Amino acid sequence: xxxxxxxxxxxxxxxxxxxxxxPYKDLFILENPYHWKxxxxxxxxxxxxxxxxxxxxxxxxxxxxxxxxxxxxxxTMAILTPDIPFHDLDYLFFMxxxxxxxxxxxxxxxxxxxxxxxxxxxxxxxxxxFALLPIIYVINLILGDFxxxxxxxxxxxxxxxxxAKPDGDSLLNLFPPPPGHILPSLLITVCIFYLIYLPIGxxxxxxxx
Numbered sequence: 368x369x370x371x372x373x374x375x376x377x378x379x380x381x382x383x384x385x386x387x388x389x390p391y392k393d394l395f396i397l398e399n400p401y402h403w404k405x406x407x408x409x410x411x412x413x414x415x416x417x418x419x420x421x422x423x424x425x426x427x428x429x430x431x432x433x434x435x436x437x438x439x440x441x442x443t444m445a446i447l448t449p450d451i452p453f454h455d456l457d458y459l460f461f462m463x464x465x466x467x468x469x470x471x472x473x474x475x476x477x478x479x480x481x482x483x484x485x486x487x488x489x490x491x492x493x494x495x496x497f498a499l500l501p502i503i504y505v506i507n508l509i510l511g512d513f514x515x516x517x518x519x520x521x522x523x524x525x526x527x528x529x530x531a532k533p534d535g536d537s538l539l540n541l542f543p544p545p546p547g548h549i550l551p552s553l554l555i556t557v558c559i560f561y562l563i564y565l566p567i568g569x570x571x572x573x574x575x576x
Contacts, residue, residue: 371478378471379423385464386416392460402523404510409503409526411441412465419471432487433494435472440559442468450533484571488564492557500553503527528552 390406408417415438422430442465451457475481483491503526511524525531529549532539538555542548 374474375423375479378467378474379420382416382420382423382467382471385460385467386413386420389460389464392456397457404523405525407510407526409506411437411527412445412468414499415442415468416464419468419475423471423475428481429487429490431472431475431481432483432491434468434475435481435483436488436491436560436563437495438468438472439563440556442466444537448533448537450537482567483564485564485568488560492560495556496553500527500529504529 386408390408393401393406394403408414415434418426418430419434419438422428422434445465446462446469449458449461451461507524507526507530511530528539529546531545532542532548539548539552542551
């Protein structure tokens with residue numbers, strides 16, 4: 368039991384350490400540093416890192432639910448379709464951070480016995496689309512220089528890729544130019560969330576039969 372507590376806190380600490388070290392690296396270590404507006408912890412994977420660490424340190428179950436859907440969907444997609452240059456310090460931090468989210472989520476499942484329910488999936492979808500997305504949209508407008516919307520894809524802030532598509536190849540390349548990409552992105556996100564829940568739903572169904 369003591370070993371499990373140690374591992375749980377160690378994973379949480381590493382997640383928080385990465386969450387702090389990554390923006391420091393972006394601002395002060397990289398040869399071509401980011402603008403400070405770009406490194407605020409407003410991306411979905413930033414949220415996943417922080418709330419997963421919070422959950423592992425004793426936070427409520429809703430934090431795991433959010434980290435499960437955001438982490439498995441967002442972090443996995445980020446690993447498969449990175450939008451930063453290959454084989455440099457930024458790339459290393461990118462892969463380590465997103466990999467730790469996936470590891471942390473599966474640790475919470477396999478070692479700590481946490482699983483989301485269908486109700487949890489519905490709750491995460493509502494929070495993501497109707498609560499957080501409008502807030503992130505407004506943050507982009509306040510901090511960014513997209514004026515008018517979509518005309519300047521080189522603007523500083525692009526949290527959740529609401530203002531412009533990512534530089535790397537991704538599913539968003541199949542969608543219309545901004546802002547037309549937002550609605551199909553939301554539909555795809557909802558489908559992915561339900562797809563992520565599907566194995567758990569099947570398992571629960573089989574256990575009840």
